[in-house]
Amino acid sequence: MSSAVENTSLRTGPDENGRFGIFGGRFVAETLMPNILALEEAYHAAKADPSFEAELVDLAKHYTGRPSPLYYAERLTEHLGGAKVYFKRDELNHTGSHKINNCLGQILLAKRMGATRIIAETGAGQHGVATATVCARFGLPCVVYMGAKDIERQKPNVFRMKLLGAEIVAVESGTGTLKDAMNEALRDWVTNVDDTFYIIGTAAGPHPYPELVRDLQSIIGREVKEQMMEREGRLPDSLVACIGGGSNAIGLFHPFLDDKDVRIVGVEAAGKGIETGEHCASLSGGAPGVLHGNRTYLLQDDDGQILDGHSISAGLDYPGIGPEHSWLKETGRVEYVSVTDKEALDAFQLCTRLEGIIPALEPSHALAHVTRMAPDLPKEHILVMNLCGRGDKDVFAVAEHLGVDI
Template identity: 75%
Template structure:
């Protein structure tokens, strides 16, 4: 507890420190490549024949996803706190790569915990992290997946808290992490809002994002929460289908519980044991969801839909063929639901979807699922 309380105090101070904010802004602009474009997906719009579809292009960020927005913020905080050793958990490896990247940039030691199963199935990202100078610790405890990597990172943190900072990648974990991650990712929604205002002179009617732990979605949603006319739509991964039990849809197929220091919806058994999530996309493969999404769902402010593995593959191909953009399998879940969402909207309305990651990392598994050889 003292460690998270100390982090909270430091964050409150940093938020008010112009030097911290301007360093962050400079790195976002010149290292990450922000602001990311807001792109009118014309052919996708035509295809569905409904509202005007815009993509927020966070897949164009350095390292290929939205993850780095948050890593930069947290690593700058770590340096303010005088911590020299950075640890992180990763599932697909995107957050691990982003953390290793920022650590390389600042010459910090980086240790990434990764489920042994994931180390095996995400070899390209393991290699990237190694090249960036990170040490990879395969975690074989539990079921050797993302949640176990998070357990192991928490164990390391309580052991080495004197010199170590834990960079959590999703909008979950103990307070104040969900808030930290949300604030650093909110740059997505803030940019989208002002970019659309400039282009169309109005707010969107709906914003859409895929959800695992929920960091890109909360980043997109948060600046629109007070704008009541804007629908907030999250798309969870329902894997082989919720009815099969093999899915990652904590809101649609889970129940309230307590894990990793927060109370939220979890995939769990009748005895309160945590069930492993399943999704074709390793980045959505977490049995919980950020607590703020649980709140937005319960209050009715946001809607949460689902998308199966099979549908995500279709979304992946659709976007690639229509827009010439190969999306990551994570946003492919959101893309796959666009058709249904568009049906509930009028032609003169506007929708923004966060294209939160690019698909380079997924080409091997997509090829395998489609029965193609590379």
């Protein structure tokens, strides 16, 4: 870590051009530029308006069910025999994941900006469900773009979105996963730029989305700080979260970036193994590039063509990552590691049996890394893992992977 990093706050980004170091930016078609600039202006105005914050706090408490508990995973801790493991239980939120934190904030902005139509992309369907939920709650029509392959492996969420009144558009282009859904959502936005608000689901995309989504998800880390002071009278020693685009992770990490004694670890999806090429670990196996409005680490070939990722978890199946994570990797503040499909499946089963909690496959990746870390750490070491989603949506896919016919 350079001395500049040690002496300055890591929480001031992005700069006025939407950059975190060289990452981020506004790499979009001209048609979208006025909207991007209007969103930035509307967001800054909303931040300065106490009524925006008040409405968000009220919805978080009475609609989402915040604060989410900070749970001491006692049996898992005993099993691992090392660090004391806590779960931040964002899977208990309304709609079953952290995604609702972001969607509520963005739909309030959409209302302020006078949008009459909402679009979103979704991978696992968690963001799609959260978006369809807030659209139902605020009475706005909702179109969700979802890869055809993801529709197949996330059927329960597809039906939930339909029940909530959303229109689901199956995206067949590319490999029919999250990247392709995002392309198609951008094509919709560029066509319907006058009346449509695009609720991006992760802390990526053109500025100001990475900042906006991070700020809305930072409630996770702020609550952890407060709850841990109450429980243990001190800050945790380490934080662990899974990363696809990275919104749950940046939400947990950001409030702690300047607390230098807190070790921070992000866990990417290694799929069938980094060495096989079939993975979604942009930071471990990719290179900086420009896609979907921002510069960040991307999976790409020798000619700058984007490669299709692979992960057992549809929510991590994306060849990029939020730009702030790319920057945090380069500054060295956050460690990034990866976990395979197999390791995640094992952790999924372990958590289910030991804690009576069925985690989503996404945080099962974080949990798999916790099972590697914790045994070597002293018993007084406090570790917090973000349990960012519940696994109800995954039970059919898991049964298939385990060879069980239900």
